[in-house]
Amino acid sequence: MSRLAILAGQGDLPHRLSVAHPDALFVHFEGLDVETPGNEPFLTSYERFGEMFGGLTAAGVDRVVFAGGLARPTLNPANFDAKMLELAPRFMAAMQGGDDGLLRAVIETFEAHGFAVLGAHELIDELTADAGLLAGAEPNESDRADITKARDILGALGPLDIGQGAVVAGGQPLGIETAQGTDAMLRFVAETRNEMSGGAKGVLVKAPKPGQDLRIDMPAIGPETVKAAANAGLTGITIDAGQVLLIDRSATLSAAKDLGLFILAEDR
């Protein structure tokens, strides 16, 4: 008997996973405001990993998925159970590596306790895109060259664990994603591009970093990304097939159609 548990974070992803996998155990962490599904959730806490592992095992769970944004809650060490007291030093050390480091340590802890950790994209196909043109007109030769250059930028920075996004127009780099994220980069491009790139409108490329663990942190685009890209004067968005989350796929694609942007998914 193999059973899935959905470790619910923010956004509508936990609910969508619950609809797609109605037999899954829905795990609700205290202090997180999540949309609960029809079936009764298992309420537990980051402060009680012992209780959580016990509850999962008792429910027959052997696979878990981290779904949606997991805001870092305020923890009260006075409430830690024995297992959490054992794990806390490791988690605190991992936090030196940022949120990614913490979540990586949490995933390794689940695995060490016998649970397989899946990515949401492995459980719902349509969260990501198959290769092909999803919206808009085929990119032209200049757009293709800009896509290649943006990919070169991401490829060069990947080994430094930097960069899920880049904007290139007419061969000119106009934006390279830093810790502030894609939306901040697109606002920067909108405010500063002026006449930098001749006639070329430019493209946004979003892709995971080489070796990025998609169970932790998946690049994503949504309707807001499309609007921000249009506002930055871009002609389209290219994503990696199967590796970039489409937040609200139909709204994303219809925003692209309305605003005249292409969305292209490419195999890599």
Next chain:
Amino acid sequence: MSRLAILAGQGDLPHRLSVAHPDALFVHFEGLDVETPGNEPFLTSYERFGEMFGGLTAAGVDRVVFAGGLARPTLNPANFDAKMLELAPRFMAAMQGGDDGLLRAVIETFEAHGFAVLGAHELIDELTADAGLLAGAEPNESDRADITKARDILGALGPLDIGQGAVVAGGQPLGIETAQGTDAMLRFVAETRNEMSGGAKGVLVKAPKPGQDLRIDMPAIGPETVKAAANAGLTGITIDAGQVLLIDRSATLSAAKDLGLFILAEDR
């Protein structure tokens, strides 16, 4: 007999070169508003390269320096002399590679006509800095790590001919220079950094791209760069010794002292 010609562009650099090299021929291009020195300039035009080369040779010139920003003037092909008519197709093709491409072609043309082309930094030592702490307090261990990471970013992007500047704070990349330049990047960091980087203030590293021709386009910092870096919350600026122009050295260093930023020049 070896004589220098100063091909004067905008800013105070032509005048400073003329003071340092009073025997140099000062070349003033029609349509450029330049500060002329005491000695009489040789007035010529981008439209008459034949006249210019002839004048330089007649004056005993065998070395030239491109000094200051050379705004691209409006050229009237009806006024081209025979040499410029011969060169124009090459220059027009080079413009496809942007201003750098054009200037590179112009430099190659000078060299092909027997003139050595020097960089301003080769003619006035104090335009750049020797290695050492120029202003402020020694960077601490965290700053040193940020400097190293910013250099790693620039090193990764260099082969793509991208990036003369990067900002890193507490290990987090906050800004990577794109075509819009250093000031735009620093404004972006000021507007977006929020609480991204914990307690670390962060550093700006400015350095030429690997293989960058410093006779064409030299990275530069000045008082405005220091103010923008302070406004972005940074703790200091690191530059390459001998390879980054200090615009108004004393004003740059006193701005750093006033605002509490370090300026560190490093050998590479």
